[in-house]
Amino acid sequence: MAASVTLKSIIDEFNLEEITSFGNTDSITITVADVTRPGLQLTGFFDHFGPDRIQLIGNQEMAYLAHLSEEERLKCLDGLFSKNIPCLIVSRHHDVFKEIVTCSKRYQIPLLRTDESTSTFMSSLIKHLNVDLAPETTLHGVLVEIYGEGVLMLGESGVGKSETAMELVKRGHRLIADDLVEVRRVSDTTLVGQAPEIIRYLIEMRGIGILDVKELYGVSSVKMQESINFVINLELWDEDKIYERLGISEEYTEILGIQVPSITIPVRPGRNLAIILEVAAINFRQKQMGYNAAQALTERLFGNREEV
């Protein structure tokens, strides 16, 4: 699924002035998070040019355009606009040359303006685009925050995810999403999860019905979004399967192309999952900080620094 944002949403978000407007900002979509300062392109060099990017011009480009004759200016701007760019944004509230307006009208490409300086605007625009264009997926699971770690519980319906989340909330941890988690890859190493707005902070418990955790336990029991640091796969206890006993081997679950550390916990009636999850979260933090109890034990058993 290729994400996209409309030019209109960017205009609204950054409060851009529309110098020319053709009523088409709703249909122009941006699909890449990069922004180009078309300096070289104004000189006529178009190798490796990305015409699907937002084009931004500031002091330097304006100064370059200013030293050209009207005729040359029109020619080099026409070259840029004819590549069917999504829009041209002028920063620092520069006055625009009439040739820019001419080209904008000729190709029906919106010309926009901001008061901000070029680099500041560019970095906030890229940041905004990165979040909005981040690859997204929805997962069936429960996202909770335990001791500051974002823990995603995955498992079949009826395995006890919601009940565990409820108990974790009672023990002072936070609920982010029950049942359905919207996950976004905001960078190459970070996944962020949140609940779809309609069911935010709701939990369904078999036999009771739908509960609103925020209303029942207050704002300290919920959180809007959280990064996913750790995945716990819950599955019904299988007598034939051998479960991790030492905690030495590393297991990962792939979400949107990122390998997230994970463990598999067998569920059996009477096992207190909330406590197990708390322990797993603390243990995960400890491992991140460089201490592994299982490794420490092997070192004690087999003398110094012998690898298993």
Next chain:
Amino acid sequence: MKVKTIQFKCDESLHMKSIAILIKKASVFESRIWLTQGSRKANAKSLLGVMSLGIEDGATIEVSAEGSDEAEAVDTIAAYLSNPTVE
């Protein structure tokens, strides 16, 4: 894996109840059943999941199932979604 695409019909007053019945019907099957609307996908056995899709009258829903009774599961769920009646 079996997939079927249908048009959802609903009288608004029945909405919540028809979802509850849908969950009940889906939970009978061993297969994993999914409902997809546009880019969103939800587990048909999860009440909040199905609610979060915000399915409206006339929406196109893709029903898919995977497991030992997938064919029957898809047929039952698809039939119910195209004509939800409160029992």
